[in-house]
Every structure is written in structure tokens, then in C-alpha cells.
Amino acid sequence: MPTPDPTPASSLPAHEDHLRALGLPLMIAPSTRRRELLSRSAGVSAALAVAGTGLAAADRSNDYTTALLERVGPDSDPDLLAAPEPIVQLLLLAIALAAIAPLVGWLVSKTARRARPAIGSALGLVSLIALVVVPHVAFDPHDGPTHRTTLLAAAAVLVGTYTGLGSLVRWSARRVRRELTTMGPMVARVLPILMLAVLFLFFSVEIWQVMVELSWPRTFAVLGVVVALTVLLVGISTRDDILHELRDRGPEHPLRRGERVNLVMVPVVATLIQAALFATLVFFFFLTLGWIAVPDVTETRWTLRPLNDTGGLLFGLPVSVTLLRVSLMLAVFSALNLAAAAASDAAHKARFVRPMLDEVVRGLAAREAYLRARRRGGR
Structure with a gap:
């Protein structure tokens, strides 16, 4: 349940708790955080x-x-x-x-x-x-x-x-619960279009032959590169959007460097949570699809290696190690695709990114109310 906005007459701790609930703990005065x-x-x-x-x-x-x-x-x-x-x-x-x-x-x-x-x-x-x-x-x-x-x-x-x-972790946990309840519209909008391109990759022989030869360290290195690109894309696009918001609705009191970082971090983390949940959904989708549509004989023909030489089954489950790697690769690629849509697609930005920017504006308003409460209290 979201924390209600404190009234102008609310106590200073109420304003501080509200900023923490918004994921903006660095908006609180350094002297208070030290004390x-x-x-x-x-x-x-x-x-x-x-x-x-x-x-x-x-x-x-x-x-x-x-x-x-x-x-x-x-x-x-x-x-x-x-x-x-x-x-x-x-x-x-x-x-x-x-x-x-x-x-x-x-x-x-x-x-x-x-x-x-x-x-x-x-x-x-x-x-x-x-x-x-x-x-x-x-x-x-x-x-x-x-x-x-x-x-x-x-x-x-x-x-x-x-x-x-700690405040950021609690805010992130609440954000995960919130995104889980609102995943439906995003999945219905993004997943069908994404599947048109990604399904061809899944049933491409080349990706299976590439993934079967990769060791786990190399696999995680490739996944790490794609994840880093996703974080970089989200960070740059979100920073640009927030700078645009600050030009239009500049705060009365200039932001400190830590406050600017915190202000950018909130929508970045929210977008990355969306991307991570979407990637998890895509991962299990392809894992299930591969279990149904790619029998052992087909996988052996695609990889040109017997199933026992490709890592065998995973913990006794009817899922090969190669299928696991292919599903992981397509999942992180889907997260990158979602981040690109958030940065370039006007309709996606209006539906899913705009609410996050509105939360930034709400956070700026909460900061101004907090600073006014500090002035009234002489702190």
C-alpha cells in the first residue's frame, strides 16, 4: 500500500518517510542521515x-x-x-x-x-x-x-x-510486486511483436550450434555484455528524459549531485525491473517451447553432436543444457529489445515510461515540501 503524501503541516519525519517510500533516500539532508x-x-x-x-x-x-x-x-x-x-x-x-x-x-x-x-x-x-x-x-x-x-x-x-x-531495496521489492500485477498489458503489447523476430532465431540451426560450443564462463560473458548494453541504454534514455523534465519543471532549490543520481536511479531501476520480469517470462516460454517442439533427435541434428556430448539433461529434467543456454540468450535479447522500445517507441513510452517520469515529478514535489518543512523547523 503506497504511503500517503504528507500534508504541509506534517512532521519532518513524515516527509522523510515519504521520500524513502518513493525510493529517494538521498533527498534527505546529509546531516539527518548522519544523525x-x-x-x-x-x-x-x-x-x-x-x-x-x-x-x-x-x-x-x-x-x-x-x-x-x-x-x-x-x-x-x-x-x-x-x-x-x-x-x-x-x-x-x-x-x-x-x-x-x-x-x-x-x-x-x-x-x-x-x-x-x-x-x-x-x-x-x-x-x-x-x-x-x-x-x-x-x-x-x-x-x-x-x-x-x-x-x-x-x-x-x-x-x-x-x-x-535499505530504503531502495524496500522500494524495489514493492516495485516488483507492483510490476507483477501490471505485467499483462505490457506482455500483450510487446510479446507478440517480439515473437515474430525471436521465434525465427529460436528455430535457427546456427544459434544452437553456437550455444552448444560455448562453455559456461563464455555463456555468462556473452549474457553479461547484453545485460550491460541494456543497462546502458536504459540509463542514457532515462537520463535524457529526466533532464527534459527538469528543464520544463525545474525545482525551486538546485539538486545536489547525490540527489540527481537518486532521481535518475528510480526510473532506471523500475525499467530494469520491468525488463527482468519480461526476460524471465520469455525464458520460461522458450524453455517450455523447446521441450515441446525440439525433441532430442532434432537437437542432435542441429548441434551435430550427440545429446550426451552437449551436457545432457539438466538435473534430471527433460531440458538439455543447450536449450537452457539458447533460452537464456533469447531472454536477455528480449530484455534489450524491450529497453530499446522504451527509448524509441512513442506509444510504449507514453504507456509505460510516462508514469515513471510522473513519479519523478512527484518526487521533486515531495522534496520541495520536505525542504519547506525543514525551514519551518529551523533545521
């Missing part, structure tokens, strides 16, 4: 501290298992429950800690944000210290994450909290 850094990072730090302790328990259980196998021999089948070391108990503890880590993080986050600022900051500091220290204190220092890993994790939590990464 709330510890309290807003408390939940993630606590969850990672619990998860790191669970990882240390699993590592210790693995050490005990290795020592037991060295004593009894690698060919034996020892009873882990009867072992003098708590192998199974540590493994169960690791599973339990991993399971409750998100709950602990949620509870600590709620407590820190509802408490007074000093208490929330103190709780955040304790959680951050726990992230760095607890996994090494609970078990030996060589178990679980290293000191360097926990220090880097703590630094990443602080940087991510300051830049509003």
Missing part, C-alpha cells in the same frame, strides 16, 4: 551478528567432523550423534541462528527507531560492535568470518545505511 546512522543501522548489524555467529558454529561443526573422519578413516561411516564432539548440536545451532537472524534484526530495528535518539544510537553502536566481535568471541577466531570480513561488513552496513540502500 540517524547508528539507529537506522542497528537492525542490519544485529541480524548480521547473529548470522555470523551461526556461520562460526557451522564452521566449528565442520572442523569437528573433519577431525572425526581423520581418526576413524575416510571410508568409515561414523555415528555423529555418538561422537564426543557436539557436531550435530553445533549444526542445529547454526541452522537456528540463521533462521532467527532476520527476526532479531527486525525487532532490534523497530526498538531502535521507536526509542529516544540517544537510546537508538546506543543500540546501533552495540549492534555494530556485536557484528565485529561476537562471532570471534563465541568460538575460536579461526571459526566463521575473519576479523577483516566482519570489519568490512560493519563498514558496508554504515555506508549502505547512509546512502539509503
Whole structure:
């Protein structure tokens, strides 16, 4: 459920929460983000501290298992429950800690944000210290994450909290749910036209012969190139659209560099979410079509290699590795095609891109309201 727009008389925290709900955390004043850094990072730090302790328990259980196998021999089948070391108990503890880590993080986050600022900051500091220290204190220092890993994790939590990464993740999750409910019109409009061109590629012998020879590293490299082109195309076209909007409806207060980046990021991520969901749909479509329309005999003739030499079936499913690679390639190509349509097709832009630009305008209005609220509060 979208967060309602705050009224002019709303409190400053209401305006800040509204900006975060719009995916614009960098619109919040840097001084506010610094002041709330510890309290807003408390939940993630606590969850990672619990998860790191669970990882240390699993590592210790693995050490005990290795020592037991060295004593009894690698060919034996020892009873882990009867072992003098708590192998199974540590493994169960690791599973339990991993399971409750998100709950602990949620509870600590709620407590820190509802408490007074000093208490929330103190709780955040304790959680951050726990992230760095607890996994090494609970078990030996060589178990679980290293000191360097926990220090880097703590630094990443602080940087991510300051830049509003958590708000962007929550906004992206809500955006995925929203796009899933509105995929129908886009699929009905884009998929039939795309299929006219892509179906010929799918039933082309050459693409099967190319994909059967590719190793998985080369396959992912090719997919990465197409994905990078998609991101580049979306980024450039979206930036141009937003610059046009800013010329027509320039904000009263000039945007900082971080605010400009955040403003461009929101429609870019929204468009990439659309492209990713569309590519997933195309992938499963071709995977199913290949399973139905391309029997093993046909694939063998196209690839000029026996099925056993092309990677065989995938995890026992009636889908060959070559079919999987072909479907992946056509899926990312379809995402690139969708991004090109968003940049060049006027009808597609009016139906699917224009609402995102309207959200940018709404975000600018929310920023202006937030700045007016700050001036009224003298901050």
C-alpha cells in the first residue's frame, strides 16, 4: 500500500518517510542521515551478528567432523550423534541462528527507531560492535568470518545505511510486486511483436550450434555484455528524459549531485525491473517451447553432436543444457529489445515510461515540501 503524501503541516519525519517510500533516500539532508546512522543501522548489524555467529558454529561443526573422519578413516561411516564432539548440536545451532537472524534484526530495528535518539544510537553502536566481535568471541577466531570480513561488513552496513540502500531495496521489492500485477498489458503489447523476430532465431540451426560450443564462463560473458548494453541504454534514455523534465519543471532549490543520481536511479531501476520480469517470462516460454517442439533427435541434428556430448539433461529434467543456454540468450535479447522500445517507441513510452517520469515529478514535489518543512523547523 503506497504511503500517503504528507500534508504541509506534517512532521519532518513524515516527509522523510515519504521520500524513502518513493525510493529517494538521498533527498534527505546529509546531516539527518548522519544523525540517524547508528539507529537506522542497528537492525542490519544485529541480524548480521547473529548470522555470523551461526556461520562460526557451522564452521566449528565442520572442523569437528573433519577431525572425526581423520581418526576413524575416510571410508568409515561414523555415528555423529555418538561422537564426543557436539557436531550435530553445533549444526542445529547454526541452522537456528540463521533462521532467527532476520527476526532479531527486525525487532532490534523497530526498538531502535521507536526509542529516544540517544537510546537508538546506543543500540546501533552495540549492534555494530556485536557484528565485529561476537562471532570471534563465541568460538575460536579461526571459526566463521575473519576479523577483516566482519570489519568490512560493519563498514558496508554504515555506508549502505547512509546512502539509503535499505530504503531502495524496500522500494524495489514493492516495485516488483507492483510490476507483477501490471505485467499483462505490457506482455500483450510487446510479446507478440517480439515473437515474430525471436521465434525465427529460436528455430535457427546456427544459434544452437553456437550455444552448444560455448562453455559456461563464455555463456555468462556473452549474457553479461547484453545485460550491460541494456543497462546502458536504459540509463542514457532515462537520463535524457529526466533532464527534459527538469528543464520544463525545474525545482525551486538546485539538486545536489547525490540527489540527481537518486532521481535518475528510480526510473532506471523500475525499467530494469520491468525488463527482468519480461526476460524471465520469455525464458520460461522458450524453455517450455523447446521441450515441446525440439525433441532430442532434432537437437542432435542441429548441434551435430550427440545429446550426451552437449551436457545432457539438466538435473534430471527433460531440458538439455543447450536449450537452457539458447533460452537464456533469447531472454536477455528480449530484455534489450524491450529497453530499446522504451527509448524509441512513442506509444510504449507514453504507456509505460510516462508514469515513471510522473513519479519523478512527484518526487521533486515531495522534496520541495520536505525542504519547506525543514525551514519551518529551523533545521
